[in-house]
Amino acid sequence: MSAPATALAFLLGIVGAAAAIGIGTARRRQVDLEQWAVAGRGLGLLLVWILLAGETFTTFSVLGISGWVYARGGPTLYVLGYLILAYIVNFFIGPPIWEAGRRHGLQTLGDFFAKCYGSRALTAVVSLAGIVFLIVYLQLQLTGLGIIVGLASFERIDQHAAMVVSTAVVAAFVWMSGVRGVTWVSVLKDFLLVAVALVVGVGLPYAHFGGIGPMFAAMLKQHPGHLTMPGGTTNLTHSWYVTTVLVNSCLFAWPHFFGSVFTAKSADTVRRNAILMPLYVLPLALMFFAGCAAFLVVPGLKTGDLALLTAVRTTFPPWLLGVIGGAGALTAMVPASIQILSASTLLAKNLYRPYVAPDLSEEGLSRVAHWAVPFIAAVALYFALHSSTTLVGLLLLGYSGVCQFGPGIVLGLAWKRVTSAGILAGLVAGLGVAGGLTFANLDPFRGINAGFWGLAVNLLLVIGVSLAAPRPVPGFD
């Protein structure tokens, strides 16, 4: 077999095995939204851990981290930093969210806002914005998939064609399997991701430099400034790092993350899970090593996103490129599935039912959520095919946006005097500031992350408006 055929055969074998696991482990009948969206709140510690890891370790972990190290160097440390801290936030905020979910039957971020604040307008803004950011994140996964298949096939398969086909596969998979099936595929994916991280993170430095230490020695000798901030950039400074890490540690505010808390069996499961999660940073550090190796071995690429697989292709045999590509494809498809599922549930439950069909039955709701899957997937695919932003750029935009949900979630649980008018005003202003700065290409603005500026305005308004016009909200008690 020729090199591209070998690589592609391995890649497709892995994706095929994953699809078989997902469909095989799904409950036969998925009419029930409670099963489809939150697995009947029955997952134990290990499965929740794997599901959360499945959500966090996306195609960005494979292509994005190595790509950022390649193009930017030191600032990439923000990824490791925020992942260590985000689960500390989860440790404290996860159990009360789970508790509220159990008592009030919540399944989505929109449900949380609807129940806590009793405001239709606020719920609509949160759900709509949540869907938009999920589509941004999805677009990132699909772009990554296109890059992986393109490189693994030695450019024989067109990136766009690969994106169209894999989007269809993901949508079909979500429709059939729901969150439980996705979790089981995550088991395969995480196992492969750790193996691949070892192969590229240790293998690339050994193949070219005889070890990780010698590689860093070569790196520091040839490019002494690349591995500290601002590295290969001019504006990603320490103030940018601090504010970006803080903004991104609002990981819990992502709608798909928020939903996954409800899949856990108990609040204790959520908390113990948060203790263990920082350990997942270790395989990501290996991707950091791989990015350094690529920087030295294949310099001068057009974008960093191509760096890892190009280095792999010039170093390892085609079958290994296929395995790495297959693992990479799963790291795109698993989170993409969860994001589509989450966006579809938000669309059906928190926008369609309250505004279009208030009398919809539970069964009808589940049907609408299923039909929303191809719709959401198609929208994300459209943007993925027509946009040229790099992976990390997209991700930063999403994080700047979702952290604006943070005050509504935290204060809704912890501050008795918060009002829905305050939260709505803060959210709209925060989204406006963060989005405006990002789209005007002013992120970071004066050395500070756009999402952080948005969050500052957001919090000021929430507190100001809530104190100026007291009006108790339903809350959870």
Place this chain on the structure above:
Amino acid sequence: MKKPSPAALFLGFLPFVGVCFTVPLWDRVNPVVLGLPFNLFWMLAWACVTPLLMLWAYRIERRR
């Protein structure tokens, strides 16, 4: 919502100091430790220490 204990919050705050607020102090390549630039070593050390701190916080929270 039941408020977390100050001791648990303090333990959770330590990694924020370690990997976030103090970045100007540790973002440098020297000394190289275990073959790694210092900033990378520092980060990985915190990735290992943080679960221990949170396990301690978990014990405190459960006792209440």
